[in-house]
Amino acid sequence: MESKILAIDTSCDETSAAVTCGRRVLSNVISSQIKIHQKYGGVYPALAKRAHQERIDYVIAQALQRAGLQSADDLSAIAVTQGPGLAIALEVGIKKAKELASQGEALQGFLPLIAVNHMEGHIYSCLAQNSCGLPKRELTDLSLCLLVSGGHTELVLMKNHGQYQVLGATLDDACGEALDKAAKILKLGYPGGPIIERLAEEYTRKQMSLRGVANDEAIPNDLKRLLHPATGGVRNDNHLFVLTRPLKEKTNLNFSYSGLKTQFLYLTQKLSPEVFGRDLAVLATIFQEAAFEQLLRKTSKAIEIYHPKTLLCGGGVMANKYLRTLLRALAKKNNLPIFFPPNKNLTTDNAAMIGVAASYKFERKEFVQYIESLDREPRLSL
Numbered sequence: 117m118e119s120k121i122l123a124i125d126t127s128c129d130e131t132s133a134a135v136t137c138g139r140r141v142l143s144n145v146i147s148s149q150i151k152i153h154q155k156y157g158g159v160y161p162a163l164a165k166r167a168h169q170e171r172i173d174y175v176i177a178q179a180l181q182r183a184g185l186q187s188a189d190d191l192s193a194i195a196v197t198q199g200p201g202l203a204i205a206l207e208v209g210i211k212k213a214k215e216l217a218s219q220g221e222a223l224q225g226f227l228p229l230i231a232v233n234h235m236e237g238h239i240y241s242c243l244a245q246n247s248c249g250l251p252k253r254e255l256t257d258l259s260l261c262l263l264v265s266g267g268h269t270e271l272v273l274m275k276n277h278g279q280y281q282v283l284g285a286t287l288d289d290a291c292g293e294a295l296d297k298a299a300k301i302l303k304l305g306y307p308g309g310p311i312i313e314r315l316a317e318e319y320t321r322k323q324m325s326l327r328g329v330a331n332d333e334a335i336p337n338d339l340k341r342l343l344h345p346a347t348g349g350v351r352n353d354n355h356l357f358v359l360t361r362p363l364k365e366k367t368n369l370n371f372s373y374s375g376l377k378t379q380f381l382y383l384t385q386k387l388s389p390e391v392f393g394r395d396l397a398v399l400a401t402i403f404q405e406a407a408f409e410q411l412l413r414k415t416s417k418a419i420e421i422y423h424p425k426t427l428l429c430g431g432g433v434m435a436n437k438y439l440r441t442l443l444r445a446l447a448k449k450n451n452l453p454i455f456f457p458p459n460k461n462l463t464t465d466n467a468a469m470i471g472v473a474a475s476y477k478f479e480r481k482e483f484v485q486y487i488e489s490l491d492r493e494p495r496l497s498l
């Protein structure tokens with residue numbers, strides 16, 4: 117019988133607990149705090165901590181119940197996100213995980229505690245399965261991982277389970293953070309990514325019906341050209357506003373979003389209130405395109421250099437359908453299998469991905485040696 121793991125993630129603004137069995141997700145309970153943080157236009161750490169404290173016991177009880185377990189006694193291990201994330205939020209999950217692991221110790225003699233890197237969780241979200249063991253995806257020996265969330269934008273080479281090389285990361289803002297800030301500039305609310313996606317989708321659909329173009333032509337020319345790098349080209353002439361992109365291609369695989377955000381702020385400040393209101397959807401669209409173009413360009417470059425066998429895409433921004441379309445096109449062009457998290461609850465922050473990552477650590481017996489010594493690592497890297 118495979119081992120059942122109770123996993124906990126409280127790294128940001130979702131309180132989540134899950135029960136996993138190998139790669140199979142038996143339950144994945146997520147209590148979102150979006151409503152609490154909405155009025156601040158971003159995550160308010162002290163409120164996040166309090167909400168995690170108030171909700172954690174209920175979320176864990178629900179996760180056990182939905183997985184058909186009577187109590188923590190039926191578990192083989194406890195897994196918890198150690199970092200990266202908000203220090204005071206991480207702390208809540210870690211404290212609870214320690215409590216459960218030491219109670220287990222008293223009851224059964226031994227209940228191992230597994231510390232998981234949140235970003236490793238986003239990678240493993242692509243390998244998560246439902247309770248019937250689907251989808252059956254297999255990992256090759258060399259995978260390229262593109263991780264795009266509210267806190268991170270990273271390209272990681274995964275050489276084997278647990279073996280990572282970070283190829284590039286953002287030098288300033290994360291892509292999700294940039295989308296959230298752009299939405300704030302446009303006075304659209306929080307979190308911005310999904311709102312910008314919806315506006316851009318509506319705008320593109322309208323444009324398509326005006327021009328009478330087929331669905332596969334929804335990809336703007338500049339991004340299409342990016343998928344065929346030989347031709348180059350970075351301007352989308354269909355748009356009224358243009359955000360410039362670096363003229364000279366940098367050879368490294370790092371990302372940067374703060375320049376784009378500043379440029380966007382200046383551009384919007386120059387608009388009259390009428391134009392601003394009228395062209396919100398165009399503005400959302402060009403920002404989204406510029407943000408995603410960078411992801412495509414760097415991922416394309418990494419494929420060229422490292423010749424991976426699979427592309428794994430994780431993190432909250434991967435919920436974006438348009439980004440998925442672009443990345444699928446890029447993977448197809450390079451003959452690469454591409455995996456996204458199989459459902460939305462596995463895309464944004466959740467504990468099931470932590471449980472799946474932990475199952476490989478369980479096999480390798482990578483346990484926290486002294487339960488009491490486990491501490492949060494807000495800046496933990498892969």
Ligand code: KG4
Pocket residue numbers: 128264265266267268291292293295296307308309310313431432433434435436437463464465
């Ligand atoms: O992975 P995640 O849930 O939390 C972090 O670990 O940061 O990612 C949250 C980020 C937010 O910036 C949010 O705006 C973005 O993911 N996001 C999206 C979409 N859904 C969530 N961005 C673009 N399109 C979406 N549909």
Ligand code: ZN
Pocket residue numbers: 234238265266431432464465
């Ligand atoms: Zn995350």
